[in-house]
Amino acid sequence: MLNDNRQQYVIQSNDPKGDEGFGKFFGVVILFVFFLGCVQVALETVTSWYRDTVVWLNDTATYLAGFWPF
Structure with missing residues (x-):
């Protein structure tokens, strides 16, 4: 085989911008x-x-509504 003795080269290109x-x-x-x-x-x-504020307002309104005389 003739190709067994060929030299192989590694070409490395340095691309600093890339x-x-x-x-x-x-x-x-x-x-x-x-x-x-x-x-x-x-x-x-x-x-x-937001959810905690809505729950707190609902609980507060329910508590205050408990004092409603009707």
Whole structure:
């Protein structure tokens, strides 16, 4: 076989701008996921506060209605 003695070369191209662009893109993706997590926590907090406030107002109204003379 004639091809057994051929030399194989590994060509490596250094692309610092491409690597920098990929790093920035990956950083933006990580920050976006972190932002979505913060939005989710804030939404769950506000929703639970709203539900607790409605329950408290309902209980307060029921308690005060117990004093109604009719």
